[in-house]
Amino acid sequence: MKLLKIDHLGIAVNSIEEGKNFWTDVLGLPLEGSETVTEQKTTTAFFPVGESEIELLESTSPDGPVAKFIEKKGQGIQHVAFAVENIEEALQELKEKGVMLIDQKPRTGAGGAKIAFLHPKATNGILVELCQRD
Numbered sequence: 519m520k521l522l523k524i525d526h527l528g529i530a531v532n533s534i535e536e537g538k539n540f541w542t543d544v545l546g547l548p549l550e551g552s553e554t555v556t557e558q559k560t561t562t563a564f565f566p567v568g569e570s571e572i573e574l575l576e577s578t579s580p581d582g583p584v585a586k587f588i589e590k591k592g593q594g595i596q597h598v599a600f601a602v603e604n605i606e607e608a609l610q611e612l613k614e615k616g617v618m619l620i621d622q623k624p625r626t627g628a629g630g631a632k633i634a635f636l637h638p639k640a641t642n643g644i645l646v647e648l649c650q651r652d
């Protein structure tokens with residue numbers, strides 16, 4: 519499997535509207551866009567930093583994964599996403615290595631990227647996302 523870079527850090531916030539000021543006003547990052555991924559019950563906002571991005575995540579529903587994360591751990595880094603060259607190959611390789619996956623096959627994430635999550639139990643507690651952008 520070939521990891522290309524850290525694609526983004528996903529940060530869970532109660533409110534993008536309130537949370538974005540630190541990234542824009544204090545750090546001076548541009549807010550590139552915002553998108554709701556209905557399937558994930560999540561609204562995302564992207565702030566590019568060099569070749570990577572900060573991705574703020576706000577839940578659209580109290581039973582969404584981001585809301586559950588905040589309930590358990592509070593606001594903060596929710597996942598780290600690596601860009602891979604070929605996500606199908608990467609998932610196949612992980613299965614062969616016996617790595618526990620949340621997604622057995624890629625699904626569509628924000629920006630139309632193909633994404634898949636590894637199970638935090640397989641990664642010492644970190645939610646890891648693989649991401650392929652074409």
Ligand code: ZN
Binds near residue numbers: 526528573597599647
């Ligand atoms: Zn992500």
